[in-house]
Amino acid sequence: xxxxxxxxxxxxxxxxxxxxxxxxxxxxxxxxxxxxxxxxxxxxxxxxxxxxxxxxxxxxxxxxxxxxxxxxxxxxxxxxxxxxxxxxxxxxxxxxxxxxxxxxxxxxxxxxxxxxxxxxxxxxxxxxxxxxxxxxxxxxxxxxxxxxxxxxxxxxxxxxxxxxxxxxxxxxxxxxxxxxxxxxxxxxxxxxxxxxxxxxxxxxxxxxxxxxxxxxxxxxxxxxxxxxxxxxxxxxxxxxxxxxxxxxxxxxxxxxxxxxxxxxxxxxxxxxxxxxxxxxxxxxxxxxxxxxxxxxxxxxxxxxxxxxxxxxxxxxxxxxxxxxxxxxxxxxxxxxxxxxxxxxxxxxxxxxxxxxxxxxxxxxxxxxxxxxxxxxxxxxxxx
Amino acid sequence: xxxxxxxxxxxxxxxxxxxxxxxxxxxxxxxxxxxxxxxxxxxxxxxxxxxxxxxxxxxxxxxxxxxxxxxxxxxxxxxxxxxxxxxxxxxxxxxxxxxxxxxxxxxxxxxxxxxxxxxxxxxxxxxxxxxxxxxxxxxxxxxxxxxxxxxxxxxxxxxxxxxxxxxxxxxxxxxxxxxxxxxxxxxxxxxxxxxxxxxxxxxxxxxxxxxxxxxxxxxxxxxxxxxxxxxxxxxxxxxxxxxxxxxxxxxxxxxxxxxxxxxxxxxxxxxxxxxxxxxxxxxxxxxxxxxxxxxxxxxxxxxxxxxxxxxxxxxxxxxxxxxxxxxxxxxxxxxxxxxxxxxxxxxxxxxxxxxxxxxxxxxxxxxxxxxx
Numbered sequence: 001x002x003x004x005x006x007x008x009x010x011x012x013x014x015x016x017x018x019x020x021x022x023x024x025x026x027x028x029x030x031x032x033x034x035x036x037x038x039x040x041x042x043x044x045x046x047x048x049x050x051x052x053x054x055x056x057x058x059x060x061x062x063x064x065x066x067x068x069x070x071x072x073x074x075x076x077x078x079x080x081x082x083x084x085x086x087x088x089x090x091x092x093x094x095x096x097x098x099x100x101x102x103x104x105x106x107x108x109x110x111x112x113x114x115x116x117x118x119x120x121x122x123x124x125x126x127x128x129x130x131x132x133x134x135x136x137x138x139x140x141x142x143x144x145x146x147x148x149x150x151x152x153x154x155x156x157x158x159x160x161x162x163x164x165x166x167x168x169x170x171x172x173x174x175x176x177x178x179x180x181x182x183x184x185x186x187x188x189x190x191x192x193x194x195x196x197x198x199x200x201x202x203x204x205x206x207x208x209x210x211x212x213x214x215x216x217x218x219x220x221x222x223x224x225x226x227x228x229x230x231x232x233x234x235x236x237x238x239x240x241x242x243x244x245x246x247x248x249x250x251x252x253x254x255x256x257x258x259x260x261x262x263x264x265x266x267x268x269x270x271x272x273x274x275x276x277x278x279x280x281x282x283x284x285x286x287x288x289x290x291x292x293x294x295x296x297x298x299x300x301x302x303x304x305x306x307x308x309x310x311x312x313x314x315x316x317x318x319x320x321x322x323x324x325x326x327x328x329x330x331x332x333x334x335x336x337x338x339x340x341x342x343x344x345x346x347x348x349x350x351x352x353x354x355x356x357x358x359x360x361x362x363x364x365x366x367x368x369x370x371x372x373x374x375x376x377x378x379x380x381x382x383x
Numbered sequence: 384x385x386x387x388x389x390x391x392x393x394x395x396x397x398x399x400x401x402x403x404x405x406x407x408x409x410x411x412x413x414x415x416x417x418x419x420x421x422x423x424x425x426x427x428x429x430x431x432x433x434x435x436x437x438x439x440x441x442x443x444x445x446x447x448x449x450x451x452x453x454x455x456x457x458x459x460x461x462x463x464x465x466x467x468x469x470x471x472x473x474x475x476x477x478x479x480x481x482x483x484x485x486x487x488x489x490x491x492x493x494x495x496x497x498x499x500x501x502x503x504x505x506x507x508x509x510x511x512x513x514x515x516x517x518x519x520x521x522x523x524x525x526x527x528x529x530x531x532x533x534x535x536x537x538x539x540x541x542x543x544x545x546x547x548x549x550x551x552x553x554x555x556x557x558x559x560x561x562x563x564x565x566x567x568x569x570x571x572x573x574x575x576x577x578x579x580x581x582x583x584x585x586x587x588x589x590x591x592x593x594x595x596x597x598x599x600x601x602x603x604x605x606x607x608x609x610x611x612x613x614x615x616x617x618x619x620x621x622x623x624x625x626x627x628x629x630x631x632x633x634x635x636x637x638x639x640x641x642x643x644x645x646x647x648x649x650x651x652x653x654x655x656x657x658x659x660x661x662x663x664x665x666x667x668x669x670x671x672x673x674x675x676x677x678x679x680x681x682x683x684x685x686x687x688x689x690x691x692x693x694x695x696x697x698x699x700x701x702x703x704x705x706x707x708x709x710x711x712x713x714x715x716x717x718x719x720x721x722x723x724x725x726x727x728x729x730x731x732x733x734x735x736x737x738x739x740x741x742x743x744x745x746x747x748x749x750x751x752x753x754x755x
Contacts (some may be wrong), residue, residue: 005413005414007576008592010562011559012557012559012593013592013593013594014594014595050433068413089678091591093588139504140496140499206567208570209563209564212559212563213560215595225474235575237575238573319451319469357451
């Protein structure tokens, strides 16, 4: 789900070498280099500059930017991997504490510094693979990159990285599972909390505190209130919550770089919340989860889901989609939309969601993080 | 006249003065504490999606184009702009509006630095593009009474956050738990965004995002506590010592308190912002730490805060050329590395007035200690 991006990732910032050892990253580098070799690349550049879309450089380096600043991982076919990140030189010790990459360079402009790095290492001219530059770099930085690599053969490598990230290793699944555990803890917490006064901000404060105490690196929360006119998911405001009122909460938690997301319905009864099954989407959503299977065409899954909804006279809201992959990004491949031509595969982690309007019940939304294992779908965010 | 109409009127005046066909105020949805948020300022709506624009034609047509589509209802409630369109194909819809509004000659763009290459180049195929950040900067340079009210509210939340920081900075708590408590206090008080950094240890080098480290006796715990409401940030920087602070720490912190006081003596509308930095650096240099006032040890001595403009700028140092103006909001922080004590935090957010300045928060500027 798209969420409001904070000005800073404010949670626990560590590299737990047991959860994600250096060998995991070296394996990824090895696989990438094998593919680079197949495609004739001399060097691969992975760029990101957002607190939401940090995934490609992080996949190799474990580095995540806390603010919207550029970062580039440079992977030569042979030799040392480098991490070039925008920021202050005094922050370098902190950066080095969360990455295995030893060659970390701070700069003002990641494009200019990356070009200088390529020149210093004799990689201009060469065949350069790129991912994320065109999609996320500010236009002037990308223009500079293009102008500076006119003598090079530039190959778009987005697909290569996308396919690798789409199938999670066991360690990655475990990280998503840890994030999902925090999601469920935070949902449980608001059911255990007695609210003397209750506004949406109080909900956000309680869930956020619980998630950060449990080690979250980033926390995003949205609310939907079916009683509102034109109800939709939105950031929480200072509005009061009424007794017996259903609210739908979307909580996304990032733990050690990996995300999980859940969307659940609660009723505010007296002075606390109780989880509610009063959501007309529940039967349909359960069927959607059960129908997930490795090997199934995603387009077919989508078509059949919408047909099922139609048979139940549920008017699915297409703007929310049915979900997508989740991992180093809240929204990553595969996207369960009409453009997806692939199949579900074992090892995928998915943020499934569905939103609809009903003539009598109004707006409803549900969501879970699901791991597609060899034994079928496993819901990771179920309380 | 509503605030929105005032903004539209000012924008139209500047669009026509510059001979533009219209203005695009763009946002990629990111918020950076050291940069203005032109889109948020103009529309009074903070977007979720990664492509958003307000379009204003020279004849006064206005449209808010945003993603995701499901967020359009919130925009309708919060923004003064009545013509709102959710989009799932931003560029296509943007070009359609440009043509409909006859914005196909020369178009000003505010926030173009957030545009990606495909978007910017695509836009250049539709119209001649001129940078127009200055339009919003000019509109936003003097904060309105409504903005000042929000800033004062944010300052009260900063006090609440800092009190939580002082209360929870105890032996045994993890850094991430400490900042969770601070955030809880500020969220409960109404903050809608937060920028908190900290450090802890017997000898700190910088502030950072929180770690698993548990606070221990003898730690200096440094914090930069920064809530935001409606895009207005207010910051407080403080140090709390766990235990009885050694005389050397008391002495060094006193240098910072004096440096801050000296720098604030120079503050009033019309004075160069650089005097803030020079005032601090003068006191710290006289104490024998001149070399530690500059990179790599120190960067800026302060910066502006605001939604539409962060004037006098993102960096206040000895070389800053900007002049302070009435109603600018500025953080002045003589945060400083000392070889004997490590990095210490001390700073205030102030409002520039004709005669001087107004401290926005109430928490006393001193070295704090928690014995327990």
